[in-house]
Amino acid sequence: MGETSLKHILTRSIKLADQITKASNEVIHFKSECLELQTKTIKLGELIRQAARASNNLYEKPTRRIINDTQQVLEKALILINKCKTRSLFKRIFTLVPNSAFRKIITQLDNSLGNVTWILRATITRNDDIEDSKISYLGLPPIAANEPILCLIWEQVANLSSEERTDAASSLVSLANDNQRYRKMIVEEGGVGPLLKLAKEAGNPKGQENAIRCIGVLGCDEESVETIIDSGVCSIFCKLLKDDGVIMKVKAMVAWAISELVYNYPQCKDDFMQFNVIRVLVNHLAFETIEEHNKYAIVERNKMQAINQIQQNMHMTNLISDNMRLIINENNYIQNHQDQEVKVEMKAMAARALWYLAKGNTSICSSITESRALLCFATLLQNGQDDVKYNSAMAILEITNVAEKNTDLRQIAFKPTSPATKAVKEQLLNVVTNSNNAKILLPCIKSLGNLARIFRAKDTTRIIESLVRLIVDENEIEVTFEVVTALIKFACSNNYLHVVHSKSIIQAICVKNLIKLVYFGEQMLRIPALKLLCYLGQNAPDSEAFTQEDVLTPLEWAKEQDYFMQHPQIGDLLFKATSILELYQLRVPRL
Incomplete structure (x- = not known):
C-alpha cells in the first residue's frame, strides 16, 4: 500500500482532538486535570485545522513527522480521558490514573502545540489564509530537543520559500559542507526542490548563486546525487547557462555545479547531453578566446564602443567636469576589472565541466572535438590564468585518454594536419618545454603520450627531446614517471x-x-x-x-x-x- 496522504493524517488528528474535547465533558474523576487537558486539546485542534486548510502548501517532510507524533499524543490523551469517565468501582480499581499521567500528557500536548505552531510559521509567509494572530511560537520546535540538526535543516529549507531565502541557502551550504550526514538529510528532507526554485529566481543573483552552490555541494554525496538529477536539475542548469538575463557569476557557479554532479554521478552525463550542454559550455569557453565565436564578443564590443562614444561626446561638449570624468573612469576601471575576473572564472568552470563530462565518454569527447573546443583549450593553455590553464590541460588529457583507446575518435578528432591538432600539440609542447608548474606540466606530458600514435616522424624530434630533457634535469618523481610512461608509448610495438x-x-x-x-x-x-x-x-x-x-x-x-x-x-x-x-x-x- 502507498503512503497515507498528509490530508488523511491531519483529518485523523482533528477527529481525535474533537473526541477528546467531547469526552472531557463527560468525566467523573480528575475534572480539573481533564479541563486543562481539554483546553490544550482545543487549541491544538484549531492549529491542526489551520494546517489542514493549508495542506497543499505545507512543508510536507516535517509536517508528516510532527502530525504523526501529535496523533500519538492525542491517542494517549483520549485513552486517559476515557479512564476518567467510568463509574464502576471494579473498573476504577484496575484503571488507576496517577497524577503524573496527566502531567506527562499535558507536557506532550504543549510540545505538540509548539511543533504544529512551528510548521504553520514555516508556511505563513506563503499562505494568507493562516490566522497569524493565533500563532505566537518562535524559534525551533520542541522536537528539536531530540534532533537539533534535523530541525535546523527543516527551518532553513522552510526559509527557502520566505524573504530570508538567500541567507537560508547560504546556511544550507555551510551545513552541507560540514559532513555527509547533513548533505543526505538536506536531500531527504526535501531541500532540493526549493533550492532549484531559488536557482531559477531572476533578479536575485546572490540567492541563485547560493542555491546553485548548495546543489553542487549536495552532489558530493553519492547516495543523494541521483535524487538531485531526478529533480530536473539538468534542464534547469542548461537553461540558466543559455539565459542572457543570468549574470556571468551565476553561470560560472552553474558550470562548477555541473562538474560536481558529473564527477559524483557519471550516469547523468547523458541527461546533460540531451540539453546540448556541451555546445553551451564551449560557447562560454570561446567567448573572447577565438574569433569564430563572436556572438557575445560583438555584443560586448558594441556596448563598450557605445559607452566610449557617449563619453567622447560628453567630453567634447563639456557636459561633464574633469572630476566627474575622473570618477567615471575610475568606476569603469573597477567594473572592467571585476568583469574580467568573472570572465576568467567562467572559463575556468566551463573547462572544468567539460573536463569531467569528457572523462571516459566517447560520444561526449566526439561532441567536444567536433566543436571549436580543442582550439579554445590550446589558446587558454597558452594565455589563460593558472586555473584556466589547469582545467584546460585536464580537459585535453581526458579527451586524449579516450582517443588513445578509440581509433575512430583519434583519427577524426586528431588529424595531424588539422589546425586544432596543431594548436594543441604546440601548446602541450610549449608547456613541457617551458613550464615549471608540475600541476599543469603533468597532464600535458600524459596527453603527449596519449597522442604518440598520431605524430609523424618529422614531428617527434622536438617532442621527444623536450620530454627527455625532463629526465636529464632530474625533475620531481611524478614528472619523471609520467615522462618515462609517455616515452614508452612512443617506443612500444x-x-x-x-x-x-x-x-x-x-x-x-x-x-x-x-x-x-x-x-x-x-x-x-x-x-x-x-x-x-x-x-x-x-x-x-x-x-x-x-x-x-x-x-x-x-x-x-x-x-x-x-x-x-x-x-x-x-x-x-x-x-x-x-x-x-x-x-x-x-x-x-x-x-
Missing part, C-alpha cells in the same frame, strides 16, 4: 613508428639516465625505466649508445631481481631485449 621514435629517444641521451633509474631510481620509477630500456633495445639494438653504456649488464642484472621478474610482462620484455642485443652487441668489439 603498438606505435607504427616505434623504431623511428626509439632512435630519437636514444639520440636524446636517454640511455644512461634510464640505466641509472633501473639501478637507483625510486621504486615507482624502476619498472617503467626498465620497460623503456627493453623497448629501445628491441627497436634499435645496433645503436652505438647501447655499446657505450653496456646496456646488457643492467638487463642481465634485472633478470636476477625478484622485484622486476614478479612484474607482469617484464620477463618477456627482458628476454626479447637481451636476445636481440646479444646478437648485435657481439658484432662490435668491446673496449
Whole structure:
C-alpha cells in the first residue's frame, strides 16, 4: 500500500482532538486535570485545522513527522480521558490514573502545540489564509530537543520559500559542507526542490548563486546525487547557462555545479547531453578566446564602443567636469576589472565541466572535438590564468585518454594536419618545454603520450627531446614517471613508428639516465625505466649508445631481481631485449 496522504493524517488528528474535547465533558474523576487537558486539546485542534486548510502548501517532510507524533499524543490523551469517565468501582480499581499521567500528557500536548505552531510559521509567509494572530511560537520546535540538526535543516529549507531565502541557502551550504550526514538529510528532507526554485529566481543573483552552490555541494554525496538529477536539475542548469538575463557569476557557479554532479554521478552525463550542454559550455569557453565565436564578443564590443562614444561626446561638449570624468573612469576601471575576473572564472568552470563530462565518454569527447573546443583549450593553455590553464590541460588529457583507446575518435578528432591538432600539440609542447608548474606540466606530458600514435616522424624530434630533457634535469618523481610512461608509448610495438621514435629517444641521451633509474631510481620509477630500456633495445639494438653504456649488464642484472621478474610482462620484455642485443652487441668489439 502507498503512503497515507498528509490530508488523511491531519483529518485523523482533528477527529481525535474533537473526541477528546467531547469526552472531557463527560468525566467523573480528575475534572480539573481533564479541563486543562481539554483546553490544550482545543487549541491544538484549531492549529491542526489551520494546517489542514493549508495542506497543499505545507512543508510536507516535517509536517508528516510532527502530525504523526501529535496523533500519538492525542491517542494517549483520549485513552486517559476515557479512564476518567467510568463509574464502576471494579473498573476504577484496575484503571488507576496517577497524577503524573496527566502531567506527562499535558507536557506532550504543549510540545505538540509548539511543533504544529512551528510548521504553520514555516508556511505563513506563503499562505494568507493562516490566522497569524493565533500563532505566537518562535524559534525551533520542541522536537528539536531530540534532533537539533534535523530541525535546523527543516527551518532553513522552510526559509527557502520566505524573504530570508538567500541567507537560508547560504546556511544550507555551510551545513552541507560540514559532513555527509547533513548533505543526505538536506536531500531527504526535501531541500532540493526549493533550492532549484531559488536557482531559477531572476533578479536575485546572490540567492541563485547560493542555491546553485548548495546543489553542487549536495552532489558530493553519492547516495543523494541521483535524487538531485531526478529533480530536473539538468534542464534547469542548461537553461540558466543559455539565459542572457543570468549574470556571468551565476553561470560560472552553474558550470562548477555541473562538474560536481558529473564527477559524483557519471550516469547523468547523458541527461546533460540531451540539453546540448556541451555546445553551451564551449560557447562560454570561446567567448573572447577565438574569433569564430563572436556572438557575445560583438555584443560586448558594441556596448563598450557605445559607452566610449557617449563619453567622447560628453567630453567634447563639456557636459561633464574633469572630476566627474575622473570618477567615471575610475568606476569603469573597477567594473572592467571585476568583469574580467568573472570572465576568467567562467572559463575556468566551463573547462572544468567539460573536463569531467569528457572523462571516459566517447560520444561526449566526439561532441567536444567536433566543436571549436580543442582550439579554445590550446589558446587558454597558452594565455589563460593558472586555473584556466589547469582545467584546460585536464580537459585535453581526458579527451586524449579516450582517443588513445578509440581509433575512430583519434583519427577524426586528431588529424595531424588539422589546425586544432596543431594548436594543441604546440601548446602541450610549449608547456613541457617551458613550464615549471608540475600541476599543469603533468597532464600535458600524459596527453603527449596519449597522442604518440598520431605524430609523424618529422614531428617527434622536438617532442621527444623536450620530454627527455625532463629526465636529464632530474625533475620531481611524478614528472619523471609520467615522462618515462609517455616515452614508452612512443617506443612500444603498438606505435607504427616505434623504431623511428626509439632512435630519437636514444639520440636524446636517454640511455644512461634510464640505466641509472633501473639501478637507483625510486621504486615507482624502476619498472617503467626498465620497460623503456627493453623497448629501445628491441627497436634499435645496433645503436652505438647501447655499446657505450653496456646496456646488457643492467638487463642481465634485472633478470636476477625478484622485484622486476614478479612484474607482469617484464620477463618477456627482458628476454626479447637481451636476445636481440646479444646478437648485435657481439658484432662490435668491446673496449
